[in-house]
Amino acid sequence: MIDDILEQLQNGTLTVAETKEKLASYENLGFAKIDHHRKNRQGFPEIVFGEGKTADHILAIVQSLRARNDSVLVTRISREKAVFVQKECPDFEYNEIARTLAWVKEKPKRDGPYIAIVCAGTSDLSVAEEAAVTAETLGIPVRRIYDVGVAGLHRLLDNIDEIRSATVSVCVAGMEGALPSVLGGLVRNPIIAVPTSVGYGANFNGLSALLSMLNSCASGVSVVNIDNGFGAAYNAALIYKLVHKEEINNEDIIS
Known part of the structure; x- marks a missing residue:
């Protein structure tokens, strides 16, 4: 991934500022620092724990995560906060039993192991x-x-x-x-x-x-x-x- 970014810088398809942004290990939102390299290190993107966070903060965090990942998950989130997020992100699914709010770019289609x-x-x-x-x-x-x-x-x-x-x-x-x-x-x-x-x-x-x-x-x-x-x-x-x-x-x- 890093090699691809540096190659794009070299051939001129990325500016120095864009390259620095893509190589940054986290995004500072002021109230939270979003770990965009989590998937590279651990195999899965950062997961959001919803309890104790305001609806505004959750919305900003999930929008940041969705911009760089194929899936976003918020756990322990109330229906009220989930509805607030869904107004801006209507493709997010709320599971009231699980108290989760989730979005996946493409749901798994694999048959076989489970x-x-x-x-x-x-x-x-x-x-x-x-x-x-x-x-x-x-x-x-x-x-x-x-x-x-x-x-x-x-x-x-x-x-x-x-x-x-x-x-x-x-x-x-x-x-x-x-x-x-x-x-x-x-x-x-x-x-x-x-x-x-x-x-x-x-x-x-x-x-x-x-x-x-x-x-x-x-x-x-x-x-x-x-x-x-x-x-x-x-x-x-x-x-x-x-x-x-x-x-x-x-x-x-x-x-």
């Missing part, structure tokens, strides 16, 4: 959907397997072949957080467990599920923070890209 988002109960859907939207915005195909908690193991077993065929699974559960351990004994792909804050008093807002997952006796289970669907999906996407690096590179060449 990430499985496995969710214990419908009370955990907000976290599961945050994970699903995150992966999809990062260009990763997703299969949703919802409401398959341990209270009815037959539901999980009915879907086990689809989960086993996934490259990696994100497993979301609240209450006692048992689902990742059960799933870990049934599949050979990596499992990223997400405890949710769903549960009665002794659940301690997800602490019980977190400790259960951290103490899992099943191998191959990693754990992220409580309600962190985004973090789980991001790590799953990194695993997916490493496993399917050659296929993804070939698709980029073809496109």
Whole structure:
């Protein structure tokens, strides 16, 4: 990428000022510094955390990101703020369950490998959907397997072949957080467990599920923070890209 920019400077298609702007590692908006080189370093562009930011600030940030990337994702954003952004960016999609606002230049069309988002109960859907939207915005195909908690193991077993065929699974559960351990004994792909804050008093807002997952006796289970669907999906996407690096590179060449 840098070589291309320098070549354009050399042949006169870019001015010195334009070259400096393209080579800048971040854009200073005054209230925020947008990391435009994040994708070059890590493989994915910067993601916006919506909580605590004003609607005006979110709008300015997403407009800056969209100008240089093929996808933009805002997590934990209220409907009110999302509607404000959509007035200027009507092609952004708001998922009220996930509380995400997302835009992709081209949605993934790949058949074949996918990430499985496995969710214990419908009370955990907000976290599961945050994970699903995150992966999809990062260009990763997703299969949703919802409401398959341990209270009815037959539901999980009915879907086990689809989960086993996934490259990696994100497993979301609240209450006692048992689902990742059960799933870990049934599949050979990596499992990223997400405890949710769903549960009665002794659940301690997800602490019980977190400790259960951290103490899992099943191998191959990693754990992220409580309600962190985004973090789980991001790590799953990194695993997916490493496993399917050659296929993804070939698709980029073809496109």
